[in-house]
Amino acid sequence: MATLPVPLHAWSTHQTVIGLPAPADKRTSLPVSNSTKSFWFTDADVRPVPHEGSEGPVTDGADICIIGSGITGVSAAYHLSRAFSGDNSLAASLGRPVKAVLFEAREFCSGATGTNGGHLTAHKFGEFRRWQKELGQEEAMRALEIEQYTVKELTRILKENGKEEYVDLTHGGRLMLMFSEQELTETKADYEAAKSAGADMTGVEWLSKEEVWRRYGAPYPAVLIPGNNLWPLKAVSVLYNLAQNSSANFSLNLHTRTPVTSISPIEASNAVANSPFPRRHTLTTPRGPVTCSYVLHATNAYASHLLPHLAGPNGIVPTRGQIIAVRASVPAKELSDVGGTGNEGFEYWFPRPVKSDAEETPLVIVGGGREVAKGFELYETDDSVINKDVGVALRAFLPATFPEKYDAEQDPEMEWTGIMGYTHSGDPFVGPVVDKGQRGDNPAYDGQFIAAGYAGHGMPRAFACAEAVVGMIVADIQGKMWSPPSWLPRGYLTQHKDASQTG
Ligand SMILES: Cc1cc2nc3c(=O)[nH]c(=O)nc-3n(C[C@H](O)[C@H](O)[C@H](O)COP(=O)(O)OP(=O)(O)OC[C@H]3O[C@@H](n4cnc5c(N)ncnc54)[C@H](O)[C@@H]3O)c2cc1C
Helix, strand or coil: CCCCCCCCCCHHHHHHHHCCCCCCCCCCCCCCCCCCCCHHHCCCCCCCCCCCCCCCCCCCCEEEEEECCCHHHHHHHHHHHHHHHCCCHHHHHHCCCEEEEEECCCCCCCCCHHHCCCEECCCCCCCHHHHHHHHCHHHHHHHHHHHHHHHHHHHHHHHHCCCCCCCCCECCCEEEECCCHHHHHHHHHHHHHHHHCCCCCCCCEEECHHHHHHHCCCCCCEEEECCEECCHHHHHHHHHHHHHCCCCCEEEEEECCCCCCEEEECCHHHCCCCCCCCCCEEEECCCCCEEEEEEEECCHHHHHHHCHHHCCCCCCEEEEEEEEEEECCCCHHHCCCCEEEECCCCEEEEECCCCCCCCCCCEEEEECCHHHCHHHHECCCCCCCCCHHHHHHHHHHHHHHCCCCCCCCCCCCEEEEEEEEECCCCCCEEEECCCCCCCCCCHHHCCEEEEECCCCCCCCCHHHHHHHHHHHHHHHHCCCCCCCCCCCCHHHEHHHCCCCCCC
């Protein structure tokens, strides 16, 4: 068995390090403007184009301003469009469509969503025993349900709109390789706990070392779970176009290369009455100010730039991830379309579908390796930079794991980084912006909401979190009570968190 290029059992150290007091300047920077380019930007057949809405005047006021054009922000626009397309009462009372604007600091969807590993896979049992112990059985079940729900909804939308092929959606599953006896024992215990609690284990298959070697070419035991891979940027563009073309009751504008640099409250006495809801916030951008009634922070890793109380270990910690795109040394039929993870999920990979005869062997997207970096790449916000040590580990990982399928001498065709938003618990912040460090309510945050911080596992959660937060905004607009969907873990809600005790 070849020596793996990454240390095993690093996750517990990761959790210790992320809990340490933050560096002095812990508030996140804005996204850098010269990021590395991911594979997902190599196809021009994507609308909107990357820099759409980057020129000309900015929108003159909006009802809802969404900051961030990743899967969270665009899903929010999609859910808003659905909420208002069937109900023209608000548009009728305004005498115009409900207006939403998406602000993006750089190119459309160029944050974590546009740089990620392309896995759309719901946990089948995840860290079930920890969730059970820390949060209780009901919450542990919801942590699984939200992911099943998200994957089901996203794949349904893609299918119903005939976009499965456009986004290269694959259903091959995820092979979770177990590199040590300890990892195998713990994963089996999570599986058994979730199964006993009634979680649906359809499609889960445990494989011996010999079976994995025979089928896939890696000398480790594994568990195969249902899972999908896709082209994340294209999937988000599908949602964007559905939102934009939804109905005359809703309008959506996109401003790329337009960072929001600050948000200030509009004094109630100065608020321009805009029945049924007044403008409450001024968003400052280099292209001019924009006033709006509601703000949704869909800024993920960068949330603390505008919300400094979310900086540090109890908030959202920016974390740099790195990926290479490298050719396998065998044809697709010898590789299968299964994606995989290894080493407690630090490494992940999937072979892209082969689209033409000219491609003799598949291109494989492989990410991870940050456990070889000092500090796990935590608090790194610069995705114009490649970490050399991480790159060395990534190049060696697949050849060491699947010795007959990859060649260690093969150079990657592309390499890039992207910034994830980690939280200590692994759960995102979803709901009204709450700063418990302030005594009493802070009126500056009235009408501000957030869905962010998916800890590197956002594809099967962000769409549903955006749905939940949009539900809150729409209920507030309509003067109704909001009740959480059955699948939403209550622990995700901002009201249940306290990010103020930051280090
Ligand atoms: C390398 C890497 C690999 C990953 N692999 C996977 C994977 O395979 N599967 C999975 O489930 N998850 C994966 N993730 C995590 C997943 O991509 C994220 O959880 C998810 O995309 C988060 O979506 P988002 O919309 O909340 O954030 P983002 O996609 O990061 O969107 C936030 C956007 O906000 C913009 N922004 C920030 N601040 C401002 C501001 N002040 N003004 C204007 N715009 C602003 C940013 O430029 C960015 O485009 C990975 C992430 C990375 C980086």
